[in-house]
Amino acid sequence: MATDEATAEAGGDRLAIASVRKAMVVLETVAMHSEPIGLTRIAEATGFGKSAVQRLTHTLGALGYLEKDPSTRRYRLTVRMLDLTYGFLSKDPLITSGMLQLIDARERIGETLNMGRLEGTDFIYTVRMPAHRLSIIGALIGRRQPAFCTSGGRAVLSRMPRMAAEALIDARPLQALTPNTTIDRGRLIELIEQARIEGFSATDQEVMMGELAVSAPITDEYGQPIGAVQCSVSTAAWTFERMRAELAPQVMETARLISRTPPSRRG
Amino acid sequence: MATDEATAEAGGDRLAIASVRKAMVVLETVAMHSEPIGLTRIAEATGFGKSAVQRLTHTLGALGYLEKDPSTRRYRLTVRMLDLTYGFLSKDPLITSGMLQLIDARERIGETLNMGRLEGTDFIYTVRMPAHRLSIIGALIGRRQPAFCTSGGRAVLSRMPRMAAEALIDARPLQALTPNTTIDRGRLIELIEQARIEGFSATDQEVMMGELAVSAPITDEYGQPIGAVQCSVSTAAWTFERMRAELAPQVMETARLISRTPPSRRG
DNA sequence: AGCATTTTCATTGCAATGCGATACTATGTT
């Protein structure tokens, strides 16, 4: 019963404490669902037994991470989750120093600025500075998007060794999010090569229609890419070419400022 | 052995899965420390045995929530934490609708705007819109501050039943964060009463010197307080009285807009 | 409204498994 999940998720490491793994899977399951989710739904989604899920939700509830709507008896995450969020955000030097630069840049540019990094094959946002109300649909910290079709993801890829970048592209099927999404592998590698040369990456409605974006990579003291600054604008106010001409330099400059070695902690 | 912690933390509920509880305590311990933390330090801080912590950190590492610096062998949270963050943020209607209003309001007001809610005796920030680089020290989601001395906390308290508000004040010793912090219980209740009447709460450097803040409560469809909008400004640019006169109305209006019943999900 | 179906809650005993104890290795400090 549980063997299928074990091999699929844990990836062969037998030493992971089973109940902890399950608890985290439950948390993520609750997190992923767009609505509060009930006991049996969790059991189905996770593949764990109903009894186990019962104990797990109870435990996570008692610890304050899950709360159950008294009327629907469905579970959702609690605000306590944000304690862990803060714990992560507050001690990531890239984030704290990046926020400073992003604030300045947004004030100068007047458009939405984001920061993010790679996580697996996704680009995940760590800082968001929305400028207009139009630009905030889902403009939340922690949002994931496929790296291959976002300007931020491509910016990071453009500073990675070619082989690593290609491996990452191949690690996931290239699925189009819009009619504009580049799903041709060769073309994609061309675009990344172009980004490597130009120092920035620009996308034209490849994630969402109406959205243009330009990104520049952030590097650590060894030149390794550790994230990207992204500027996202609307086709209503910008053209692709004008964005490339006017915004790309500013985004690159912002990324360069963040790239200056933060107070690092290396032997 | 583990009995001390069990009674202290779980509060008498015996059904919490031990290892899950320990795992979450480890996560929070790592989150709380300002620097990456080693195995024995975690063991000391949590009171768990070294062997247990070893397994727990290994497990949490294998699951991708903890990563260990290869050189120092200290643990820190990973960006995967943000998946849970997003899971929480994205389905809280207060947060998504609040962001919209906060963006508009920041553009209008031009000063830093935050949103938050009570969690225990703390006011915890859920949305932050810093306006200037001066204002962003620790301007991160998930930050906690004692409710009693923050304008946001007092704004929420001012819409709670008096007894509940007083109980919350008494639940924690009133410790001053600055020379200006109100630690006199009677005076505090006066201030909350004033907020109840005026519809907003203002603080003058009670959390940090140089920082003024004004907040208004957000209520649900039944008038229950569920959070607060806060505007935070610097004494370099504002006086307490001018903030009360010019910013308080705008903050109240913003809170009112957010208070309009969001797409709720009640039977 | 009243019955059928589904979902959640409560309990128990046994086998799986987490953890204490211990020893060993790596690191960095005097």
Place this chain on the structure above:
DNA sequence: AACATAGTATCGCATTGCAATGAAAATGCT
């Protein structure tokens, strides 16, 4: 180079998580 400190590896038994079961409650149907 030796000592002190911190991390890793191993193992066996007592702890404890969970499958199984059924009661209770809630929902949906006619």
